[in-house]
Amino acid sequence: xxxxVFSASGFxxxxxxxxxxxxxxxxxxxxxxxxxxxxxxxxxVILFPKPFNSHYLLGxxxxxxxxxxxxxxxxxxxxxxxxxxxxxxxLQLEPRxxxxxxxxx
Numbered sequence: 001x002x003x004x005v006f007s008a009s010g011f012x013x014x015x016x017x018x019x020x021x022x023x024x025x026x027x028x029x030x031x032x033x034x035x036x037x038x039x040x041x042x043x044x045v046i047l048f049p050k051p052f053n054s055h056y057l058l059g060x061x062x063x064x065x066x067x068x069x070x071x072x073x074x075x076x077x078x079x080x081x082x083x084x085x086x087x088x089x090x091l092q093l094e095p096r097x098x099x100x101x102x103x104x105x
Contacts, residue, residue: 027074034067 021029045056 030070030074
């Protein structure tokens with residue numbers, strides 16, 4: 001029974017992430033996944049307390065820096081891809097370009 005529940009929840013999670021990516025773009029999907037993971041770690045620390053040390057702060061700093069760098073790289077890639085309106089029209093991405101620009105503002 002546990003393997004069925006685990007498989008179903010994994011499938012559901014993949015569907016939600018794919019929908020996020022399709023509707024809101026890669027940046028929103030990336031940030032949602034990253035903050036979901038951060039919440040899981042925070043919940044683990046709350047439920048299973050451990051002695052606090054400076055490594056937690058270092059890990060938090062690395063996590064935040066990595067998330068910010070990944071988000072910035074995604075924004076740069078999106079702007080590069082959708083920068084030319086001719087390219088957007090060739091790829092039939094004009095409606096999506098408006099949606100992406102609204103997200104990036």
